[in-house]
Amino acid sequence: MKELSRRKTPKTVVKRLPVYLRILDNLLRRDVDIISSRVLSDETGFTAEQIRKDLAYFGAFGTRGTGYNTGYLREKILRIIGLDKQTKIIVVGFGHLGHALTRYNVYQNPYVEVVAAFDNDPAKLHSDIEGLEVYPLEKLPEVVSGQKVKVAILTVPADEAQKVVDLLVENGITAILNFAPTKLHVPEYVYVHNTDLTIELQSLIYYSQEDEKYHQQ
């Protein structure tokens, strides 16, 4: 047994685990029982050495010269990430993006259970998603504390984000996937992952420019 804090695992390693998981899922669907780090490398674009190092980080799962048992490795990674049981999540902000993310997670993501969505706009307090309630924000403390939800997806406007985050943290949320284009202030034990679609689009635009334009500056 290794004493290893989740928080101390390098973020780059944590980011690659779901990528491995997806590849292993695909391989299992194609009945591939044994997988070498070289094949994993072809599928992921990471080097075979990197992959061996990543997996060894959580314990040695492979057999030298043979490779990894696909199903066993998949189960291990599911457990490491914490996907061996359903994780309860809430979606805060039920605009188009919140709606898209909710639908995706309700219908296509077996690893999570969307407990509820929240929005302050009375017009959005209805849902066409099976079994999903959309509540006003004042009901958030009751739902989050009552159901011990730890994970939230945040898609509220930038100028409301910090207030909502304070409410989330107060009620026990410890991990936030933030789509609001603003820097959030949280206690150190809360993990925030910022997904800023504007920033991603802008760096894309940078690369779409002709090199000539740049030279003229």
Added chain:
Amino acid sequence: MKELSRRKTPKTVVKRLPVYLRILDNLLRRDVDIISSRVLSDETGFTAEQIRKDLAYFGAFGTRGTGYNTGYLREKILRIIGLDKQTKIIVVGFGHLGHALTRYNVYQNPYVEVVAAFDNDPAKLHSDIEGLEVYPLEKLPEVVSGQKVKVAILTVPADEAQKVVDLLVENGITAILNFAPTKLHVPEYVYVHNTDLTIELQSLIYYSQEDEKYHQQ
């Protein structure tokens, strides 16, 4: 004049430019005319040294001991990214996510012009977004080549993504923001940025687990 290829600028630098831009926009709204790298550091979380290095990479814009002129720096960064003029983009896949991204870019992103959206589902060939046409995919070559569009946002299902990408590349798209959860194969001159929401959510779940659970493995 510096001879510098866009493709050779470190990706990490390119990623920080839109962050600077956002901060500068906010500062200008608050009528802050001069900004030091120390304040930029507080706002971004990057070190002042990193910021000075990043900006010096594109030419020296600051005055020692005083700082940067906010408006001038903003204009410079707009030009470097390529946001000094509107960039034409298309959205391929007009499901909930495509719809959310399109609305966002039509109504809230002054730097881009959404030329059209595309979907293969006849039920989606209508739009509640002002001035936006949703076309079937067979109209894509005409629109993209005709209007010389270089940038595409891709939100089609994973199993259709590669076929659609081939069509995009064939017709002159050189930068793709990909939301389809699959690895795309493109020629070297095409820039793909993968935004994988499942992977982001899964790493978030990893961090939401109690440390105890991890020790028991």
